[in-house]
Each structure stands twice: as structure tokens, then as C-alpha cells.
Amino acid sequence: MQIDQKKTTSPLLFDEIICAIVFGSIPCLLVLQFSGVEGLVSFFEGITPPDHLIYYFSLLTLLHSIVWAISKYSLSLSDSSRTLKYRLHTLSYQIGFNLVGLYRAMAGSLPFIAAYINL
Numbered sequence: 001m002q003i004d005q006k007k008t009t010s011p012l013l014f015d016e017i018i019c020a021i022v023f024g025s026i027p028c029l030l031v032l033q034f035s036g037v038e039g040l041v042s043f044f045e046g047i048t049p050p051d052h053l054i055y056y057f058s059l060l061t062l063l064h065s066i067v068w069a070i071s072k073y074s075l076s077l078s079d080s081s082r083t084l085k086y087r088l089h090t091l092s093y094q095i096g097f098n099l100v101g102l103y104r105a106m107a108g109s110l111p112f113i114a115a116y117i118n119l
Contacts, residue, residue: 016104016107019104019108020104020105020107020108021108022108023101023104023105023108024104024105024106024107024108024109024110025108025109025111025112026108027043027105027108027109028040028043028108028109028112029112031043032112040112044109044112044113047105047106047109057099057102060095060099061096061099063092063095064092064095064096064099067088067089067092068089068092068096070085070088071085071088071089071092
């Protein structure tokens with residue numbers, strides 16, 4: 001029995017939407033239910049990072065992409081360079097993984113922000 005390990009775009013997109021709902025939409029719904037619109041506005045202000053943090057997160061995303069590309073496309077001839085690439089790739093993976101969680105929470109709150117703007 002052979003299982004196809006290749007993940008297509010559709011299930012991946014579905015997984016991301018579910019994660020965004022769990023980490024962004026449901027907390028917004030809970031805040032709206034228990035604190036009202038004023039609490040929701042306060043919640044949005046609390047989860048919205050300042051501009052300098054957005055630039056920092058963008059820089060981390062760019063660095064993650066560069067480390068991934070170097071790790072994927074460069075040739076390592078010595079054990080020390082392979083070890084360094086492995087450590088950088090592991091660290092970059094963890095940073096990227098945590099950034100995805102942050103982006104999911106922001107994406108999940110977008111429907112509530114749009115609904116609040118239309119009020």
C-alpha cells in the first residue's frame with residue numbers, strides 16, 4: 001500500500017483557513033461576545049503590531065527565505081559547513097514556524113475588522 005505524501009494546494013489552503021479561524025476568528029468572537037464592540041476594538045488595538053515590528057517581521061521573513069534558499073541550493077563540501085547550514089536551517093525553520101502562527105492570528109481577525117469597519 002502506497003500513500004501519496006504530496007500535499008496539494010487545496011488541503012493546505014483548507015488547513016491554513018482552519019488555523020486562521022481557530023487562532024484569530026474564534027478569539028475575536030469570544031471577545032465580542034463577552035466584552036462587546038468596545039472590547040473588540042481594544043482587542044484589535046492590542047494585536048496590531050506597531051510599524052517597526054511589521055518591518056522586523058518582514059525582515060525575518062526575508063532572512064528565512066534566504067536561509068532556506070542557501071540551504072536548498074548550495075553545495076556543502078565540508079562537515080563544518082554542513083553542520084552550520086543544518087543549524088541555520090533549524091533556527092530559521094523555528095522562526096518561520098512561529099511567524100506563521102502570528103500571521104494566522106492576524107488573518108483570522110480580518111473578517112471581524114472588516115465587519116467593524118462597516119458598522
